[in-house]
């Protein structure tokens with residue numbers, strides 16, 4: 495017997511109409527979780543899948559094992575060209591979620607391209623490994639930390655060179671409000687200061703790298719970003735011990751000054767960094783271990799731009815702004831200078847981020863804004879070189 499009644503309502507996201515539970519004031523208390531603020535996360539996913547499912551002879555299989563209402567999967571099936579998707583396995587451990595997923599599948603007539611599982615995500619993925627099922631994409635979208643699903647997901651994708659997409663919303667942990675928990679869950683030291691979001695993202699990627707490395711697998715970051723209350727990591731999985739060994743050389747620490755924003759990165763095995771800031775002598779903060787390599791594959795970013803107009807995304811304007819910023823961002827160039835601190839140290843007022851970037855570029859340095867902080871600059875100039883440039887104003 496169905497339990498659907500006036501505790502649910504119909505909503506529209508993108509071009510997809512579906513039902514959600516509406517039986518609590520706060521979204522977190524509803525019987526099944528649906529967060530409209532994650533529309534941008536789903537929009538980016540649609541865009542990304544459009545790009546990676548480019549071979550018409552190879553429609554892709556996706557696993558969405560923490561599906562909630564199933565909105566992510568429905569939007570993929572409704573809004574992407576049908577020939578791109580072979581099948582989506584949609585799972586959740588909450589029986590009410592599975593019930594609403596099945597009702598939505600039936601209302602949207604998506605039975606042919608979907609399979610529903612009422613199961614723990616770990617079991618959903620391991621049963622696919624057991625069956626040797628070919629999987630192209632796994633999308634992990636949990637409450638809080640994705641850590642317990644990383645290794646099993648890599649195992650499921652490693653033979654197929656698939657893509658792993660991960661959301662993390664435990665920013666209170668990864669951004670240092672609960673640093674003990676960050677140490678326990680991610681084995682790393684976070685920060686609460688201006689580098690916090692980039693540190694958080696790189697700590698998450700480091701953890702993925704460690705899980706993959708143990709299996710002789712390398713990861714290629716394609717589009718990893720922070721937005722509002724979440725982190726999103728999208729990587730290609732490649733079975734290669736050699737590449738994995740190379741990647742592990744890009745694990746390290748960042749040391750930075752919370753007074754003047756001087757920073758220095760250090761590979762994990764070389765811990766000869768001075769403890770004090772060479773500029774203002776304050777004790778340096780340390781964060782990590784973390785990933786020091788690239789966050790984006792610019793080819794994929796450009797292709798996402800190219801297909802942006804093919805989709806009718808509700809957050810298109812924001813998506814376009816973020817893609818623009820990311821495509822201009824210097825990468826791999828871990829971390830950035832927080833310009834208000836540099837200007838304060840130099841007692842310079844009235845100099846804009848834009849002017850500083852232009853000056854750096856005209857002095858043959860690479861320089862760009864960063865999605866991690868509107869007042870930050872990523873550049874390959876050293877702190878001393880940056881100061882020289884700013885002092886010319």
Ligand SMILES: C[S@@+](CC[C@H](N)C(=O)[O-])C[C@H]1O[C@@H](n2cnc3c(N)ncnc32)[C@H](O)[C@@H]1O
Pocket residue numbers: 526527528529532536559560561562563564565566585586587588591613614615616635636637
């Ligand atoms: C953040 S919500 C998913 C939201 C959904 N992916 C979306 O885009 O709207 C997390 C979901 O994971 C489910 N869940 C939590 N732990 C789980 C587990 N171990 N296995 C399967 N589902 C789980 C919860 O019931 C919840 O529906």
Ligand SMILES: [Zn+2]
Pocket residue numbers: 751752753754755756771772773774775776
């Ligand atoms: Zn300093």
